[in-house]
Amino acid sequence: MTPDDILTRKGRAPEGRGKVLALACGALAREIGALIEANGWDHLDLACLPAILHNTPDAIPARVEEAVLRHRAAYARIFVVYADCGTGGRLRATCDRLGVEMIEGPHCYAFFEGTDSFLARAEDEFRAFYLTDFLTRQFEAFVIAPLGLDRHPELRDMYFGHYKKLVYQAQTDDAALTEKARACADRLGLAFERRFTGYGDLARALARA
Structure with a gap:
């Protein structure tokens, strides 16, 4: 984990049971944390990349790939909680290549509404x-x-x-x-x-x- 990779552990699944990691934009940390708590999703952990990456969207695919590779051995599944977010389809291509799912839509304004x-x-x-x-x-x-x-x-x-x-x-x-x-x-x-x-x-x- 690098200093700018904020990992917030939310899951409490017992040893031997597969967990899901939500790899998300830091701008969604509060909302995802609230949903985890409200729904009792004990199997779901949350790791967030810095929200300021949205000011340089070209950097998002590489940072997501780095985080997926770093965390994937510890999880049965990783779900990328980014939309396209200005990457021009590059994030989708990265997720497809890595075999991980991501949220649909052009940006968070679209999926919130x-x-x-x-x-x-x-x-x-x-x-x-x-x-x-x-x-x-x-x-x-x-x-x-x-x-x-x-x-x-x-x-x-x-x-x-x-x-x-x-x-x-x-x-x-x-x-x-x-x-x-x-x-x-x-x-x-x-x-x-x-x-x-x-x-x-x-x-x-x-x-x-």
């Missing part, structure tokens, strides 16, 4: 900017700082001038988090919409895994 529902809205929402619970909590670190808006707020309209609204896909019913998401929309100069999605296809995919 339900990929079919998200794609059905896509033509009408091409000017929407999306936040999840994780991105709302980490707005400064994952949106503002990487775009340099903390240092150059005048660049906001260059980045977001073509967007129309911010859609907050809420995984949990948290009033404080909703207000934070609304403040994020105000900061970007966008209209605000809250859409309660729960865990969407993520819950169904993990249940099958």
Whole structure:
């Protein structure tokens, strides 16, 4: 395990019984942990790669492969909890070559909402900017700082001038988090919409895994 491979043990399966490893994006750690606890999935362990990899999606396939090879001897099965996430099909090709399954969909915004529902809205929402619970909590670190808006707020309209609204896909019913998401929309100069999605296809995919 490397320093930036965050391994959170959730399973409590007895010795000799095969376990499943969910190898996931760190942005999903809280949600997957909640699903494991709520459903009593004692056979399922969770290992997360750093969420910041989404800023360099070309690196995701190699990092996933490295983690699969490192952990696969200890598990009967590994399920990769990433969608395509900007890899242009390279992550799917890597998972197919390694013989491991991965979650369907283009990105987490789609599978939280339900990929079919998200794609059905896509033509009408091409000017929407999306936040999840994780991105709302980490707005400064994952949106503002990487775009340099903390240092150059005048660049906001260059980045977001073509967007129309911010859609907050809420995984949990948290009033404080909703207000934070609304403040994020105000900061970007966008209209605000809250859409309660729960865990969407993520819950169904993990249940099958």
